[in-house]
Amino acid sequence: MRAGFLAGLLLLAGGYTWFAFAELAWLSSAGRLGPGYFPRLIGAALVALCAWSLADELRRGTREPPSEFWRATAALALLSALFVAALDVLGGLVSMIAYMAAALALLNRRRRWQNALLAVVLPLAMFLLFRVWLNAAVPRGLLPLPF
Amino acid sequence: MDLFANLLLGFSVAVSPVNLAYLLIGVTVGMVVGIIPGFGPAAALAVLLPITFGMEPTGAVIMLAAIYYGAQYGGTITSILLNTPGESSSVASTFDGYPLAQQGRAGPALVMQAVASFVGGTFGVVLITLLAPPFSQLARNFGPPEFFLLVVMGLSTLIVMIEGHWRLGVISALIGFALGTVGVDLETGQSRFTFGSAELIGGVDFIPIAIGLFGLGEFYYAFYTGMHVTGTGGIVQYRREKRFWPEWRDYAETRGALARGSLLGFVVGVLPGAGATVASLMSYSVEKSVSDTPEKFGKGAMAGLVGPESANNAASSGAMVPLLTLGIPGSASTAVLLAAFTLWGLTPGPLLMAEKPAFAWGLIASMYLGNVALLALNVFAIPLFVQLVKLPYRILAPSVIVICTIGTYSVNGSIIETWMMFGAGLVGFFMKLHGFSPAALVLALVLGPLAEQSLRQSLTISQGSLAIFVDRPVSLGILCLTAALIAAGVYARRSRRRTSA
Numbered sequence: 001m002r003a004g005f006l007a008g009l010l011l012l013a014g015g016y017t018w019f020a021f022a023e024l025a026w027l028s029s030a031g032r033l034g035p036g037y038f039p040r041l042i043g044a045a046l047v048a049l050c051a052w053s054l055a056d057e058l059r060r061g062t063r064e065p066p067s068e069f070w071r072a073t074a075a076l077a078l079l080s081a082l083f084v085a086a087l088d089v090l091g092g093l094v095s096m097i098a099y100m101a102a103a104l105a106l107l108n109r110r111r112r113w114q115n116a117l118l119a120v121v122l123p124l125a126m127f128l129l130f131r132v133w134l135n136a137a138v139p140r141g142l143l144p145l146p147f
Numbered sequence: 148m149d150l151f152a153n154l155l156l157g158f159s160v161a162v163s164p165v166n167l168a169y170l171l172i173g174v175t176v177g178m179v180v181g182i183i184p185g186f187g188p189a190a191a192l193a194v195l196l197p198i199t200f201g202m203e204p205t206g207a208v209i210m211l212a213a214i215y216y217g218a219q220y221g222g223t224i225t226s227i228l229l230n231t232p233g234e235s236s237s238v239a240s241t242f243d244g245y246p247l248a249q250q251g252r253a254g255p256a257l258v259m260q261a262v263a264s265f266v267g268g269t270f271g272v273v274l275i276t277l278l279a280p281p282f283s284q285l286a287r288n289f290g291p292p293e294f295f296l297l298v299v300m301g302l303s304t305l306i307v308m309i310e311g312h313w314r315l316g317v318i319s320a321l322i323g324f325a326l327g328t329v330g331v332d333l334e335t336g337q338s339r340f341t342f343g344s345a346e347l348i349g350g351v352d353f354i355p356i357a358i359g360l361f362g363l364g365e366f367y368y369a370f371y372t373g374m375h376v377t378g379t380g381g382i383v384q385y386r387r388e389k390r391f392w393p394e395w396r397d398y399a400e401t402r403g404a405l406a407r408g409s410l411l412g413f414v415v416g417v418l419p420g421a422g423a424t425v426a427s428l429m430s431y432s433v434e435k436s437v438s439d440t441p442e443k444f445g446k447g448a449m450a451g452l453v454g455p456e457s458a459n460n461a462a463s464s465g466a467m468v469p470l471l472t473l474g475i476p477g478s479a480s481t482a483v484l485l486a487a488f489t490l491w492g493l494t495p496g497p498l499l500m501a502e503k504p505a506f507a508w509g510l511i512a513s514m515y516l517g518n519v520a521l522l523a524l525n526v527f528a529i530p531l532f533v534q535l536v537k538l539p540y541r542i543l544a545p546s547v548i549v550i551c552t553i554g555t556y557s558v559n560g561s562i563i564e565t566w567m568m569f570g571a572g573l574v575g576f577f578m579k580l581h582g583f584s585p586a587a588l589v590l591a592l593v594l595g596p597l598a599e600q601s602l603r604q605s606l607t608i609s610q611g612s613l614a615i616f617v618d619r620p621v622s623l624g625i626l627c628l629t630a631a632l633i634a635a636g637v638y639a640r641r642s643r644r645r646t647s648a
Binding site for chain 2 (some may be wrong): 046073083096108
């Protein structure tokens with residue numbers, strides 16, 4: 001799995017380095033070090049180190065089995081992504097309640113009353129803290145809700 | 148005389164009711180953060196940063212700094228009672244803290260760790276008070292080559308000191324540097340890696356990345372390792388009435404460990420990149436080597452607990468010296484503190500103490516008061532904090548993810564930054580899983596613009612010659628110190644492996 005992660009990094013580092021060499025100049029028009037100087041150095045070093053580490057990893061050929069909890073981790077990550085996606089649609093408060101209800105139903109099973117209470121109290125507290133007390137931005141969403 | 152006048156000014160700022168309230172909130176939150184395994188001060192600072200936006204800058208920074216050093220206190224409670232360090236800097240405290248608890252001496256161990264933390268922390272603040280002003284004076288003579296080399300020193304020390312392969316640490320730092328190059332180039336005005344996005348013109352914001360890496364990433368990793376199922380294990384029971392307080396010999400036998408740990412911790416803490424974890428492990432090795440009874444270490448030696456505890460607290464104070472006087476953070480936590488400073492238009496560096504004395508000295512004075520508050524909290528409120536250990540991850544994780552997400556959105560009202568935070572969370576999880584260093588990434592992201600600017604300025608001054616980094620005596624001194632630190636880091640890694648074996 002580390003090899004896959006390193007391969008992904010190498011790909012991104014390659015793209016970064018290509019852009020630095022193709023689009024950013026080494027020297028500025030005034031003859032000083034240009035906007036491409038630092039990115040080229042970093043990109044080249046990143047590609048070299050990622051390639052070296054990937055080669056090492058492939059040579060070792062070790063494959064660790066995934067943890068038995070990978071499904072719970074993936075579910076938590078997927079719920080987090082859906083939460084972020086829902087913010088602009090449902091608004092901050094409704095998204096928080098929906099996310100908490102879903103996450104607790106998945107992770108904290110058989111404690112329905114506790115989950116229901118938490119799914120309402122924490123989002124409400126967060127909403128009051130950010131919107132009312134701090135006057136900070138909380139997504140409003142597309143629904144015609146009064147908050 | 149100036150020193151006392153400045154300190155008095157600082158106390159007059161720190162004891163205002165509002166700042167005192169923020170300080171108490173900060174130390175309490177710090178304790179809580181320290182107690183929760185897998186949720187470090189860097190994550191807590193990043194997550195709580197948006198909540199402080201409505202506050203007055205001095206109070207907000209006093210609170211955030213209190214969370215930072217308060218976490219060092221809390222981390223040891225779980226080391227002693229659970230054999231699970233709340234923070235990486237409390238690992239060394241498990242070696243003798245847990246055996247002491249198993250022998251029925253949990254009470255004395257908890258009190259002695261609180262005393263050691265207090266002595267180390269306060270000793271560190273006394274040295275900040277004495278050394279920060281001359282350090283600031285010295286730093287005024289630093290030019291671009293010195294600042295570039297300080298960045299290199301901080302990152303290379305961090306990389307050789309962290310667990311895992313050095314190459315993965317360097318890759319992590321380079322990713323941080325690469326992210327730091329996104330946005331408009333300040334010298335030429337050219338956009339770099341923005342791909343037409345208006346949101347990226349100002350660069351990659353540090354806050355969503357830090358919240359994602361340390362908030363979401365840590366929790367995903369905790370789930371992957373099954374902490375939501377296994378919990379944190381069984382707590383060693385202890386009674387407050389019986390044998391709770393240490394005996395006189397506990398104090399007498401650990402005086403030397405206290406003094407050595409505090410001094411060593413502060414020196415290590417001042418060096419950018421070294422940090423509290425390294426300080427505590429080095430202190431443990433020192434105490435074991437100077438002890439007349441080294442065979443007792445690992446089986447419940449009080450000096451094996453007191454030394455590392457005083458060291459990690461002195462180191463967390465020491466790390467404030469380069470932050471305040473040079474504007475160079477030495478760890479992920481102090482990098483978040485730096486971000487907090489800049490958010491309020493405060494620029495840490497050689498001129499901070501001269502230009503903003505009320506703020507700088509208010510922060511230092513608050514650290515004296517914070518350590519006293521933490522000592523009292525530790526001794527008298529331990530049962531309360533122990534209850535927090537029982538809070539299950541399956542409830543904690545969704546709650547913290549909600550705070551991270553809404554907190555990130557609230558900074559700039561940007562859904563793109565919220566997605567960046569989520570992406571950083573996934574990257575942070577994989578980095579932790581595969582032995583990379585999220586701390587090096589964050590530090591490089593924060594220091595990247597300074598590194599690039601100072602490198603380009605240095606080479607412009609020298610007309611492209613790298614000799615500028617060895618021609619100037621201060622630069623040469625920093626280079627030599629960097630080499631010595633790398634050598635010490637390699638040695639520390641080896642001795643750490645021996646200790647854990």
